[in-house]
Amino acid sequence: MTSSASPARAPAPAGFKPPRTTLHTTRVLPGFKSSLSLTITYLSLIVLIPLAALVARPWEHGLQGFLFVLTDPRVIASLKLTFGVAAAAAVLNLFVGLIIAWVLTRYTFPGRRLLDALVDLPFALPTAVAGIALCTLYAPNGWIGALFAPLGVKIAYTPLGIFVALVFVGLPFVVRSVQPVLAEFDAEVEEAAQTLGASPLQTAFRVIFPALGPALLSGFSLALARAVGEYGSVIFIAGNMPYVSEITPLLIVIKLQEFDYAGAASVALIMLGLSFAVLILLNAVQLWLSRRGAR
Numbered sequence: 001m002t003s004s005a006s007p008a009r010a011p012a013p014a015g016f017k018p019p020r021t022t023l024h025t026t027r028v029l030p031g032f033k034s035s036l037s038l039t040i041t042y043l044s045l046i047v048l049i050p051l052a053a054l055v056a057r058p059w060e061h062g063l064q065g066f067l068f069v070l071t072d073p074r075v076i077a078s079l080k081l082t083f084g085v086a087a088a089a090a091v092l093n094l095f096v097g098l099i100i101a102w103v104l105t106r107y108t109f110p111g112r113r114l115l116d117a118l119v120d121l122p123f124a125l126p127t128a129v130a131g132i133a134l135c136t137l138y139a140p141n142g143w144i145g146a147l148f149a150p151l152g153v154k155i156a157y158t159p160l161g162i163f164v165a166l167v168f169v170g171l172p173f174v175v176r177s178v179q180p181v182l183a184e185f186d187a188e189v190e191e192a193a194q195t196l197g198a199s200p201l202q203t204a205f206r207v208i209f210p211a212l213g214p215a216l217l218s219g220f221s222l223a224l225a226r227a228v229g230e231y232g233s234v235i236f237i238a239g240n241m242p243y244v245s246e247i248t249p250l251l252i253v254i255k256l257q258e259f260d261y262a263g264a265a266s267v268a269l270i271m272l273g274l275s276f277a278v279l280i281l282l283n284a285v286q287l288w289l290s291r292r293g294a295r
Contacts, residue, residue: 057265086227089166097174127232157239170223177219
């Protein structure tokens with residue numbers, strides 16, 4: 001009678017390694033080397049080379065010419081106005097955008113889809129059209145400006161008008177950054193915190209805001225970056241008075257129209273350096289919030 005058991009295998013010799021099996025995986029994108037080469041080439045053509053040209057252009061008049069532009073009171077006044085009003089508008093959009101995203105995510109009411117679509121209107125609206133519309137509304141004889149004129153409050157053609165324009169163009173960035181995170185946030189976590197005796201403020205600051213922190217900071221960064229570089233919607237409502245309501249992008253355009261290319265590049269380089277420093281700081285804070293939330 002023959003046994004059906006398979007014969008015992010001899011032990012493998014020392015140092016023997018089984019052959020590696022190759023797994024044939026299909027990739028939608030090309031391999032690492034091709035993707036990296038394409039990434040570096042694209043970034044070099046679109047970002048690095050233009051920035052290198054910008055960095056090289058201001059030194060046509062030497063260091064003295066660059067320092068002259070850097071210490072120009074008109075340039076300093078425009079930088080203070082641009083970054084100060086942009087930061088104030090981004091802070092307001094941070095709070096208002098959170099409230100709007102909360103309402104659109106947590107409540108169901110008639111017209112919610114229409115309101116959700118209207119949030120994206122500043123994205124689709126050309127900046128010049130937005131500037132004309134805002135100027136028409138907030139001018140002293142406009143629908144909204146006429147209400148404030150008797151109180152002695154002038155909105156259009158002042159820094160307050162710049163603030164209104166920057167709030168308008170920056171709001172969607174905060175809403176669209178926070179809304180997906182709120183949609184994925186489980187409401188049962190809030191109910192569990194309240195069941196354990198947490199007050200509404202404790203639930204907000206210890207449960208909700210830590211989860212929303214990176215998204216809020218991301219929306220704030222995008223709104224701030226858009227506000228700093230905004231031009232089309234601002235020049236119509238700003239008044240463009242030197243030392244009062246003149247933004248830095250407009251000052252760059254003025255220098256280009258005067259064929260002062262080195263001066264325009266110097267102002268742009270200063271603006272680039274300040275923007276880069278602010279974005280590095282915000283990215284560091286966002287990384288810290290992400291690591292803290294992961295614990």
